[in-house]
Amino acid sequence: MSALSVHAPVLLIAIPLLGAFAVPLIGKLGRGVRDVFVGLIAAFTAALAGLLAADVFGRGGAASVYVLGGKPFNIPLPSGMTAPIRILLEVDGMSAFMGLITALVTITAIAFSFSYWKKRSGGNMYYSLLLLLTAGIFGMEMTGDMFNFFVFLEVTSIAACGLIGFRVWLGRSQEAGFKVMTLYTVSGLFVLLAVGLLYGEHGGLNIAYLAHGLTGGLIDKIALGLLLTGLAMKAGAVPMHMWAPDAYGEAPAPTSAVLVANSQASLYGLFRVLFTLFGITVSAATTGWILIGFALLTIFVGVTMALVQNDIKRLIAYGAVSQIGYMLLGVGVGLATIVAKPAYGLVAMQGGIFHMINDAACIGLLFLVAGAISRAAGTRDLNKMGGLAHTMKYTSVFFVIGAFALAGVPPFNGFASKFLIYEASFKLSPFLAIIAILSSILLLAVFVKAFQGAFLGPRPASPGGGEAPLGMLIPMAVLTLVVIAFGLFPGFFVERIVTPAARALWFGRDAYISAILGG
Amino acid sequence: MNGGMSVIVRTVSRFVYGLILVFGFYVIMHGHLTPGGGFQGGAVVASAFALLLVAFGAAGLKGRLNAHLLQSLEEVGALAFLALGFLGIGTAFFYNLLANSGSLFGASVPIGPNSGILDSAGTLPLMNWAVGLKVMTGIASIVIVMLIGARKEETE
Amino acid sequence: MNVGNLPFIVSALLVVLGIYTLLFKRNLIKLVIGVSLIETGVNLFLVMLGYRSEGIAPIYTFAPAGERMVLPTPQALTLTSIVIGLATTALLLSFAVFIWRHYGTLDVHKIKELKG
Numbered sequence: 001m002s003a004l005s006v007h008a009p010v011l012l013i014a015i016p017l018l019g020a021f022a023v024p025l026i027g028k029l030g031r032g033v034r035d036v037f038v039g040l041i042a043a044f045t046a047a048l049a050g051l052l053a054a055d056v057f058g059r060g061g062a063a064s065v066y067v068l069g070g071k072p073f074n075i076p077l078p079s080g081m082t083a084p085i086r087i088l089l090e091v092d093g094m095s096a097f098m099g100l101i102t103a104l105v106t107i108t109a110i111a112f113s114f115s116y117w118k119k120r121s122g123g124n125m126y127y128s129l130l131l132l133l134t135a136g137i138f139g140m141e142m143t144g145d146m147f148n149f150f151v152f153l154e155v156t157s158i159a160a161c162g163l164i165g166f167r168v169w170l171g172r173s174q175e176a177g178f179k180v181m182t183l184y185t186v187s188g189l190f191v192l193l194a195v196g197l198l199y200g201e202h203g204g205l206n207i208a209y210l211a212h213g214l215t216g217g218l219i220d221k222i223a224l225g226l227l228l229t230g231l232a233m234k235a236g237a238v239p240m241h242m243w244a245p246d247a248y249g250e251a252p253a254p255t256s257a258v259l260v261a262n263s264q265a266s267l268y269g270l271f272r273v274l275f276t277l278f279g280i281t282v283s284a285a286t287t288g289w290i291l292i293g294f295a296l297l298t299i300f301v302g303v304t305m306a307l308v309q310n311d312i313k314r315l316i317a318y319g320a321v322s323q324i325g326y327m328l329l330g331v332g333v334g335l336a337t338i339v340a341k342p343a344y345g346l347v348a349m350q351g352g353i354f355h356m357i358n359d360a361a362c363i364g365l366l367f368l369v370a371g372a373i374s375r376a377a378g379t380r381d382l383n384k385m386g387g388l389a390h391t392m393k394y395t396s397v398f399f400v401i402g403a404f405a406l407a408g409v410p411p412f413n414g415f416a417s418k419f420l421i422y423e424a425s426f427k428l429s430p431f432l433a434i435i436a437i438l439s440s441i442l443l444l445a446v447f448v449k450a451f452q453g454a455f456l457g458p459r460p461a462s463p464g465g466g467e468a469p470l471g472m473l474i475p476m477a478v479l480t481l482v483v484i485a486f487g488l489f490p491g492f493f494v495e496r497i498v499t500p501a502a503r504a505l506w507f508g509r510d511a512y513i514s515a516i517l518g519g
Numbered sequence: 520m521n522g523g524m525s526v527i528v529r530t531v532s533r534f535v536y537g538l539i540l541v542f543g544f545y546v547i548m549h550g551h552l553t554p555g556g557g558f559q560g561g562a563v564v565a566s567a568f569a570l571l572l573v574a575f576g577a578a579g580l581k582g583r584l585n586a587h588l589l590q591s592l593e594e595v596g597a598l599a600f601l602a603l604g605f606l607g608i609g610t611a612f613f614y615n616l617l618a619n620s621g622s623l624f625g626a627s628v629p630i631g632p633n634s635g636i637l638d639s640a641g642t643l644p645l646m647n648w649a650v651g652l653k654v655m656t657g658i659a660s661i662v663i664v665m666l667i668g669a670r671k672e673e674t675e
Numbered sequence: 676m677n678v679g680n681l682p683f684i685v686s687a688l689l690v691v692l693g694i695y696t697l698l699f700k701r702n703l704i705k706l707v708i709g710v711s712l713i714e715t716g717v718n719l720f721l722v723m724l725g726y727r728s729e730g731i732a733p734i735y736t737f738a739p740a741g742e743r744m745v746l747p748t749p750q751a752l753t754l755t756s757i758v759i760g761l762a763t764t765a766l767l768l769s770f771a772v773f774i775w776r777h778y779g780t781l782d783v784h785k786i787k788e789l790k791g
Contacts, residue, residue: 010612014601021597024590066611073611147752154759158766165770171777175786178703178770185710185763186697189717192756193690196717199749200724552736558758635736661765665772 007073008052009066009089012099012138015045020131027124035114038127042110045134049103053096053497061093061500061508063515065144076516084206084516090144092512093504097353097497098141098268101360104482105261106134108475109254112368115471116254116375126166126252133159133258140265144516146195146277147205149269153191153234156262157184163255164247176246183233183243190230194223207277208516211509216281224273224282228290231270235263237328238297241321245305248317253371256313257364260320264356267324271331275505276512280339288336295332296435298325303442307449311380312373315450316366319406319443323359327352329436330421333428334506341506344424349502351420354494358405358413358486365402365479369395372468372476373454382453389455392467396455398476403447405483408440413486416494523576532574539567547651551640557647561654568659577667586663589656596653603642603649617641682723689716703771703781707764714760718753725749 004011019041027034056064065076066089076084091099110130117123136159139152161184165177199205201220202213214220233240244263248256274287302322309315330352337345370380372395377385389396405412408419418440426433467473486493504512523529543564550556572580607614618641619627626638689712696709725746731738733747771781778786 007608007612014604014612018598018601021594021601025594025598069607069611069613069615071610071614073614147755151755151759154763158762161766161770165773168773171774174770174773174777178767178774181763181767181770182697182706182710185767186713188759189713193717193720196721196724196749196752199752205748553734554732558754632735632738632740665768 004048005051005055007066008048008055009064009091009142010068012045012048012052012142013135015041015048016131016135016138020128020135023128023131024124027127031123034124034127038110038131039114041131042107045138046103046107049099049138052091053100056091056093056096057497057500061096061504063090063092063504063508063512065090065515077518083204083209087148088144088206088516089142090208090512090515091142092508092515093500093502094268094271094353095141097357097501098265099138100497101264101357102134102137102141102261104357104479105257105360105364106130108364108368108479109258111475111478112254112371112472113252115469116252116371118471122166126163129159129162129166130255130258133163133255133262137258137262137265141268144207145205146198146207146210150188150191150195153266153269154185154188156265157181157188157234160184160247160251160259160262163259164251166252167250170250173250176250180243180247183240187230187233190226190233194226194230197223197226206516207272208513211277211279212513212517214278214281220278221282224278224287227273228270228287231266231273232294234266235270236298236321236324237294238301238321238325241298241301244321245309245314245317248320248367249311249314253313253367253374256317256367256370257360260363260367261360263320263324264327264360267327267356271505274335275338276509279509284338285336288332288334288338291328291332291335292432295325295328296432298322298328299436299439300325303439303446306446307442310382312370312382312450312454313367313380315382315446316363316370319366319446320359320363322439322443323355323363323406326418326421326436327355327359329425329432330355331505333421333425333432334502336428338506342427344427346502346506347420348424348428349506350494350498351417351424353501353505354420354490354498355414355417357498358417358483361479361482361486362402362406362414365398365476365483366406368472368476368479369399369402372472373399376468377454382450385454386457387455387459390459392455394473395468395476396451398480399451399455401480401483403451404444405487407444407447409444411487413483413490416487416490523579524574528574532570536567536571539570540564543567543651543655547647548644549635549637550647551643552635552637557650558654560647561651562658564651564655565658565662568655569662572662572666584663586660589660589663593653593656593660596649596651596656599649600646600653603646606642615641615643617645618643682719686716686720686723689713689719692716701783703774703783704768706783707767707771710767711760711764714756714763718756718760721749721753721756723749 019038023034023038026037065074067073067076068087068089070086076088117126133156136152136156140149140156143149143152161177161181164180165173167173197219198210202210204210236244248259251259299322302318302325306315306318309318330348334345334349334352373388373392374380376392377388379385401412405414408414422433422436425436543560546555546563547557547560604613607616617623617625619625624638624641624644626636628636628639693709693712693716696712697706700706700709725748727743727745730743730745733744774786775781780786
């Protein structure tokens with residue numbers, strides 16, 4: 001068991017990749033064999049992520065290094081060398097936390113897909129792309145090397161756009177796929193340009209090595225600006241959010257949740273660059289306030305655009321965009337105060353990071369519900385559907401729980417993380433907390449309108465076939481359990497999994513560097 | 520384009536196709552000694568396939584194309600690459616188990632300028648072959664889909 | 676021969692031309708060409724990072740002894756970037772083919788089914 005957890009960082013990337021390549025071959029043997037195989041791969045990956053998280057949090061979030069192809073695998077600097085030469089994976093508290101989020105979202109999406117694809121063909125390519133996307137997201141989260149991060153960023157871009165344009169018989173999904181792919185590629189090229197600038201200036205690609213050698217000159221500032229633009233573009237911060245409603249709206253329902261995990265992984269990349277790579281060498285207060293500016297725009301624009309939507313998936317997509325703003329707000333407050341390090345800075349970081357897992361669970365739940373009801377009603381337009389609460393009782397309860405949790409109503413998990421953000425941002429500037437609270441209230445109004453449109457009203461004239469099948473209800477129930485558990489016992493979960501992650505970013509820059517360069 | 524090109528082009532391309540294949544395999548095989556490797560050699564071989572497609576047209580190659588075989592070979596190449604990565608998992612992922620060991624591709628190489636020993640570098644030439652196989656079949660599939668799939672629309 | 680900063684200026688020019696094409700052109704294929712121009716500019720920039728003056732190719736096979744070599748790492752980075760560019764361009768072009776089949780036009784301003 002300890003051998004497995006020691007190799008876990010690289011197995012988290014290699015096992016989904018193996019699954020992605022083997023699914024078309026195994027799919028020739030039949031649909032049932034393929035479903036069992038994909039289920040096994042997903043379960044194994046989730047178990048590995050849990051094992052890795054238990055291992056890292058048990059050590060208090062200290063970083064562990066894995067050298068690809070090195071002998072042995074955990075000594076980054078062989079005797080006599082002063083710079084790391086191989087590709088290194090470095091897993092600290094924040095990486096293990098993101099691994100947990102990705103594992104949760106992936107396993108529920110794959111479990112939902114089993115019954116979503118029951119009657120359709122083309123499932124081989126779908127599972128292959130989904131597993132490739134998962135491997136790419138884990139790669140982005142586990143790596144300790146800037147160019148390796150870029151490569152996995154592009155892998156996830158290509159796999160995500162393949163999934164967005166999957167339904168080739170619809171014109172608008174092709175249009176969405178083209179627009180999203182152009183934007184993802186341009187953002188990836190900005191990141192590559194920044195990585196090239198940093199390599200040319202300091203002669204290394206490893207994050208710890210670069211962090212050790214950064215001086216804060218003009219080239220470093222240009223690289224910071226390019227990285228901030230590229231990664232914020234991919235995460236969906238306003239004003240570069242135009243792709244997000246098209247992407248989340250046109251992808252098949254289970255994959256919209258995994259696309260949200262993709263955006264959160266590039267947000268993780270942004271945090272890793274800002275806190276560990278640059279830290280305090282480039283003016284942290286200015287960068288923090290730029291983040292806060294993006295965050296306020298995102299929160300506000302996301303919610304107001306959601307008010308006018310009639311398509312339920314685009315409505316939830318705009319909700320997802322605005323929640324990214326909350327994460328940016330929490331971490332931005334943390335970055336702006338990182339030099340003085342007041343107590344509320346760590347609380348803001350905890351709020352922002354805790355909101356990542358809460359948002360993943362709630363948005364995942366809402367997208368799965370949207371998939372189930374668009375199946376039952378045959379349409380995604382809120383004006384045309386109605387009265388589904390009569391036939392789909394469990395699904396409507398799940399929708400209510402997910403919507404209230406996202407809007408920050410106690411006792412669900414959204415309230416716990418949003419309260420931390422309100423508290424900490426109020427201490428920095430009361431204006432921030434006021435906008436955040438108002439937008440949460442608006443979001444609640446948006447979801448009440450959606451609930452009324454989809455579920456309330458008279459029974460539908462043509463019943464689209466009762467309650468969602470059991471295969472769809474179980475993943476939704478698992479996510480609801482997570483939402484309720486995190487809401488009822490927030491202190492327990494914050495202390496166990498969120499605080500090591502927040503401390504790894506807030507205090508852990510020197511520990512990250514010395515784990516590779518030694519002392 | 521459905522009818523292919525003239526007799527001269529078709530005859531010459533039948534001959535040149537073999538030469539391009541040999542050159543492509545040479546580039547893949549010697550990836551650890553000279554510039555080249557898996558992707559470069561695979562792209563050269565795929566360009567030989569594109570030459571045939573242009574010279575004979577889609578109709579001329581109809582009977583000999585097997586898209587399913589190309590897809591299966593593509594997956595075999597990808598799985599072979601991952602299997603070679605798992606080969607050294609006892610020490611680390613991607614550990615080069617065969618280098619300097621005396622077995623297949625295991626001759627030891629001195630540091631610095633040398634005369635290019637083909638038998639060296641362990642799993643590197645094997646990985647070059649896996650990647651080369653995947654790239655040749657992958658780019659060939661893309662070329663087939665773009666040429667034949669798009670042409671079908673125009674004649675309807 | 677000393678070329679000074681000329682390759683970096685050319686690379687910046689290519690990136691600017693690519694961004695101009697993405698912003699102001701309407702045909703889908705021209706947008707794909709714009710993305711390809713940005714990729715080419717970035718690849719040229721990466722390769723130039725490794726150049727050391729009067730250096731030879733970084734290959735040990737039959738290399739003359741005692742000569743300075745250019746850095747091999749940027750060449751590996753550029754190769755990876757070219758491969759990623761190939762996959763990206765193939766995906767963008769297949770989306771363009773499907774859009775042409777559905778809408779019958781390649782003009783970005785006329786393909787407006789997704790709004791709001």
